[in-house]
Amino acid sequence: METLLNIWHDSGLYNLTAGQIAMIFVGIILLYLAINKKFEPLLLVPIGFGGILANIPQAGMAYSAVENAFHFGGAEVLAELALLLGSASANIAEMKVLYAEAPASIKAAASLIAQDSGYNNGMLYNFYSIAILSGAAPLLIFMGVGAMTDFGPLLANPRMMFLGAAAQFGIFATVIGAVGLTAMGVMDFSIQEAAAIGIIGGADGPTAIWVSTMLAPHLLGAIAVSAYAYMALVPMVQPPIMRLLTTERERKIVMSQLRPVSKREKIFFPIVLLFLVAFLLPAAAPLLGMFCFGNLMRECGVVDRLSDTAQNALINIVTIFLGLSVGSVLIAEKFLDVQTLGIMILGIVAFAIGTASGVIMGKIMNWMMGGNAINPLIGSAGVSAVPMAARVSNKLGLEANPQNFLLMHAMGPNVAGVIGSAIAAGVMIKFVG
Amino acid sequence: METLLNIWHDSGLYNLTAGQIAMIFVGIILLYLAINKKFEPLLLVPIGFGGILANIPQAGMAYSAVENAFHFGGAEVLAELALLLGSASANIAEMKVLYAEAPASIKAAASLIAQDSGYNNGMLYNFYSIAILSGAAPLLIFMGVGAMTDFGPLLANPRMMFLGAAAQFGIFATVIGAVGLTAMGVMDFSIQEAAAIGIIGGADGPTAIWVSTMLAPHLLGAIAVSAYAYMALVPMVQPPIMRLLTTERERKIVMSQLRPVSKREKIFFPIVLLFLVAFLLPAAAPLLGMFCFGNLMRECGVVDRLSDTAQNALINIVTIFLGLSVGSVLIAEKFLDVQTLGIMILGIVAFAIGTASGVIMGKIMNWMMGGNAINPLIGSAGVSAVPMAARVSNKLGLEANPQNFLLMHAMGPNVAGVIGSAIAAGVMIKFVG
Amino acid sequence: METLLNIWHDSGLYNLTAGQIAMIFVGIILLYLAINKKFEPLLLVPIGFGGILANIPQAGMAYSAVENAFHFGGAEVLAELALLLGSASANIAEMKVLYAEAPASIKAAASLIAQDSGYNNGMLYNFYSIAILSGAAPLLIFMGVGAMTDFGPLLANPRMMFLGAAAQFGIFATVIGAVGLTAMGVMDFSIQEAAAIGIIGGADGPTAIWVSTMLAPHLLGAIAVSAYAYMALVPMVQPPIMRLLTTERERKIVMSQLRPVSKREKIFFPIVLLFLVAFLLPAAAPLLGMFCFGNLMRECGVVDRLSDTAQNALINIVTIFLGLSVGSVLIAEKFLDVQTLGIMILGIVAFAIGTASGVIMGKIMNWMMGGNAINPLIGSAGVSAVPMAARVSNKLGLEANPQNFLLMHAMGPNVAGVIGSAIAAGVMIKFVG
Amino acid sequence: MNDIVAEGLSLLVFGMGFVLVFLTLLVIATSTMSRIMMRIEPAPTPASIKPNQGTASASQPNDQVLVAVMSAAIKKYRADRHDK
Amino acid sequence: MNDIVAEGLSLLVFGMGFVLVFLTLLVIATSTMSRIMMRIEPAPTPASIKPNQGTASASQPNDQVLVAVMSAAIKKYRADRHDK
Amino acid sequence: MNDIVAEGLSLLVFGMGFVLVFLTLLVIATSTMSRIMMRIEPAPTPASIKPNQGTASASQPNDQVLVAVMSAAIKKYRADRHDK
Numbered sequence A, B, C: 001m002e003t004l005l006n007i008w009h010d011s012g013l014y015n016l017t018a019g020q021i022a023m024i025f026v027g028i029i030l031l032y033l034a035i036n037k038k039f040e041p042l043l044l045v046p047i048g049f050g051g052i053l054a055n056i057p058q059a060g061m062a063y064s065a066v067e068n069a070f071h072f073g074g075a076e077v078l079a080e081l082a083l084l085l086g087s088a089s090a091n092i093a094e095m096k097v098l099y100a101e102a103p104a105s106i107k108a109a110a111s112l113i114a115q116d117s118g119y120n121n122g123m124l125y126n127f128y129s130i131a132i133l134s135g136a137a138p139l140l141i142f143m144g145v146g147a148m149t150d151f152g153p154l155l156a157n158p159r160m161m162f163l164g165a166a167a168q169f170g171i172f173a174t175v176i177g178a179v180g181l182t183a184m185g186v187m188d189f190s191i192q193e194a195a196a197i198g199i200i201g202g203a204d205g206p207t208a209i210w211v212s213t214m215l216a217p218h219l220l221g222a223i224a225v226s227a228y229a230y231m232a233l234v235p236m237v238q239p240p241i242m243r244l245l246t247t248e249r250e251r252k253i254v255m256s257q258l259r260p261v262s263k264r265e266k267i268f269f270p271i272v273l274l275f276l277v278a279f280l281l282p283a284a285a286p287l288l289g290m291f292c293f294g295n296l297m298r299e300c301g302v303v304d305r306l307s308d309t310a311q312n313a314l315i316n317i318v319t320i321f322l323g324l325s326v327g328s329v330l331i332a333e334k335f336l337d338v339q340t341l342g343i344m345i346l347g348i349v350a351f352a353i354g355t356a357s358g359v360i361m362g363k364i365m366n367w368m369m370g371g372n373a374i375n376p377l378i379g380s381a382g383v384s385a386v387p388m389a390a391r392v393s394n395k396l397g398l399e400a401n402p403q404n405f406l407l408m409h410a411m412g413p414n415v416a417g418v419i420g421s422a423i424a425a426g427v428m429i430k431f432v433g
Numbered sequence D, E, F: 001m002n003d004i005v006a007e008g009l010s011l012l013v014f015g016m017g018f019v020l021v022f023l024t025l026l027v028i029a030t031s032t033m034s035r036i037m038m039r040i041e042p043a044p045t046p047a048s049i050k051p052n053q054g055t056a057s058a059s060q061p062n063d064q065v066l067v068a069v070m071s072a073a074i075k076k077y078r079a080d081r082h083d084k
């Protein structure tokens, strides 16, 4: 009888908290969006599932050994930890604060104590340490993305990069929004948090994860979820803005065919980009360095088997671990916060402003080039969200003129947007990191 | 001349111990079974080869840095270690015992001392730490198995799960056998060891490895080898038991065709299973959580590239490391023990009892449903050993009646057996872990 | 204005040192050789690119957390590190020396201090730790190479192994060269460094990296680059030597067709080789053990999916990380040294001597067997550099006699050369490690 | 009776009991789920059970085979040309 | 005005400025690179833009398709025989 | 003579000696193994040496090629249908 009671007292159902219920519900919504609505499923399926796993009561899959000792530990291990952390009361809440503020050597000692008492890192926490804390996963994904990116359309018309630059205005405008809300007392974001939130507007998941790991790791869950969810919303968010800011005549502009680009140019481009980054903004070098490496593997033609692995087995493996790791930070204390609401709202604003800036820059460039050279619809592709934003440009172009294929032209600003937001990320890290 | 003598004194042949010879022979037998008899070659080839590598004298490939310092260290490093461990005598056997009982912080310090003196972790020990000590490899394999498993046949007839449940009786009966042998003084197993041995009867390699890592890491080698070897013996062990327990008439029962199962049901099943596990037995959540994640990736249809990687590149990579790691614990001190003999005997008993329980449950269910609905031969598939046990059921069905294709019907209990033994694993860890 | 000045002062261009410029130039040359000249591109593309990344000023991608704290740290963290390292002056150069000599426990403490102050391991340093410091990457590559190697031609004519043995003379002659230059005062190599340099003559990248990691880690960059670059030079270096040492009549010798080799022989060969290594030279067991494991997976025919992964996804992933890691040690302080020049010269000498020894052994064997049995041109293939050296033999054979296909005959010494240099590596580690 | 035997028996009773209860609940949950699904989406496609054993007959219509051959070939041909 | 607002505005001005300057320099560098490349290798192959969308027409000459089919088949056949 | 030169020479003599001895033993062991294998299984299949260079002639019998084409196509066709 006692055993039955024990089972019940250790069951998930008995220990379920309101926060866990809410977060499991968030996980289910993410799975629903991923599977039924096809919202960036490659990331949102692992994130959503990881979120559910992280919130299974008593399983402690997303906790470190020390956190597990805090949650499940007996008096003995808690006393040892209190001694180490210098907590007189052995109150768990106090100890958690002390632990969070402790130097790395104390943290390491606490981890050893927890392990001696039989508490181990949960599996999701292990994945999180290796994939995200080390910074490796976003960089490896960027390498894979580089190996998948064809810069041909951009090289054929390098001025398209201005569109990719303009669309990054959404990032910085969102920072202003975040600090504005803070100044007005509506929210409470530090400048680091504001910068990390802004990067959502870059429409680039790995970049957003990388920046928020460095500037605001406690917001990682909300930022990553927003970044991927809004990327999937591109086909809904962008068209009204694009229609509002362009005239029917502008949308009908047919752009001249792109010149062919030689293999050699494609080989040199990642090297040129790498050098510019290295010389001007070393803070962006890890991200864009791995991106250029991936792209060089793709284009150089002599390491196809490495390029193929970077685009397939390796990026898939890293995506699984990255997704589960992001899911592991979807826990109530961090996610169910008014900050998350602010992030969701600011994120969508960032997208909208980025789209508008891109389109307006398209109009300006078109006006400067005589009014018939650039269809401003391709400007919106500058937010990146490759290749969805380019497809949206193409779709609106075809609506206005069934012979107007903008896809290839929109790929230029689209890939430029990836570079642009990585540069913006580097600037953020340099200025406020 | 002296150099030649040195070479000879450092050679493997000069240093070969009887235990190493025996263990190398065990490795060769495993390779023979894997290659010639096709006994679970995907695991037994790496395990057998790893076992040989681990027993190469003087190479220390399976030892940690500290163990290598104990074996090959000079007086100086041994004195330092003795000081750290508080051994007055600097006797190696005593120091090994002290080291095994030392807290994690002392172990970490010992490792740094050993590394300072030039002793490093052997490569197999590194693999073992990462793949097994962390618990990662069995979970990742379970993810891959989930991505390979089609629950269609089980969903078409969910009552088949009772067969998967019944077959787990082998697990618990084996525990009784192990404690009985202990009570009689024949063997000496703790309840943790008995539980870990019982899981062999679950016929599921990763589950057995995961449980024994947690409950009885020193028995890992014997348990893993038994689990995989006996799984391969299914076609020999099961048929006589099945024939003994069933009548000719029962074996001839033709089951009605399974109803088609919708994609949607298949998508929801892993989520339903995950919730039940989360709410009732969080201890099984890591194992079944990863399994459900793999299965959801398979069925949801929007992350095929991740599912494909989980089923191929990732599971293959993990299998190589897991196999070598299991091989690395095949060392004489741990394996050449009367316990191993007990494990081998109890393991086969577990299989036999599990098979019998499944068949008997099949008979009971058939009797309850009117005597012509369920062919008891499919009950034996409940031990899991996917898909071999299901093929055995099919084969015996065809023997009795050449038109009686039981394969699809046996797949239901077969995959239910995987769930059943994971649940049994969770119960073991909760009760005695 | 101040901000602009800050940007400029933190830019790569402002901080670029002459050493970094030189090393970036080295990286570009490696990329040029890899892409335009197809010099071992699978390794030299990642090495070259990693070399550029490692030399981006201010990015610190190739530095550990402590090195980053030394380079970019403020007074506070430097004071803490000085206290830890026992440096009275807090002079960075002095602290670097103290750190290099500190025991592992002090190094670990320094790393925690650096991390507390916000300095982290650069990504390339992380890759280097995992791939190279642990020794894992060369071993995994060797496993993949084993899985790609067909020992059929060697089994058909095992005496070819003498050619593979003879060609290793280049390795030991180079050691003499290196110690000779030291004795003459031209260079300053320790015996460990001389041994590591000699292994370049083994024409086997992973072996060279593995040995230099153990014997002379500070020379890793120069040794790895030489090893791969010279392997690519085989078609230029070998022919003149081969022509010089052979007569027209010898080059025309047509060898008798190889006997067919049974599957069973191929399965047993890696096991025979493993046992010989285990019994005679345990120091070579990690390298040749993994090689034999890969080859057994290939030949046993029951684990094709593991063999396929070892030959593709896994070896490609490891190659990417290994290449970037080797690139990360291409930094000016270590690479721009007269030692590197010595290594480059000695490396090519090693190749030349190895080629000559192989050809001369071929002549001797031919003379002993009656003068018409062995074409000495296949002797040069004994340096390994699979399969390029065998193709060179074939090409020169065809030049002398258009019907003289030596390729299959040269594959025997070619793969024997891989074994030979791994044995030489083991001897080096045993004698001077 | 020995202590460890008592522990073992308790593990047998509660463990086996738990497994049975759990799988019974899973039967109920799965059946309920299936019934709800079938109400929502009444006619599942008959091809949804994947044949693991290649038992499907080899008598595929020839024209479909031909289309498959040709599309594969065209794809390969383009890929080849593309690589150059 | 709040301190954090000042920081935010400075981030906006310098950040956006940096992005624009950087991409402008990238436009210049890329164009210069392309011009140099085209001078070295004047006539790039017209097929160098990879079709991502499969927009290329399906009217490949039949004999080339046939060659592709056959070569693929022969390769597969040999690979199969090889595995045995 | 310098100390390091002595060390180098010793490395040369013993190292090269060891390599030669080892590979000689490997020749003996391999030959013995092969002889035993051939006694057990006297007639190895003639196709067991894998052609690395694709030197095998392209004149495979046409019907086998056809079988290969068809089987590949059928496989692909089923895989495609399966994915839907």
Ligand code: NA
Pocket: A201, A202, A203, A204, A382, A383, A384, A385, A417, A418, A419, A420, A421, A422
């Ligand atoms: Na962007």
Ligand code: NA
Pocket: B201, B202, B203, B204, B382, B383, B384, B385, B417, B418, B419, B420, B421, B422
């Ligand atoms: Na089972």
Ligand code: NA
Pocket: C201, C202, C203, C204, C382, C383, C384, C385, C417, C418, C419, C420, C421, C422
């Ligand atoms: Na060699």
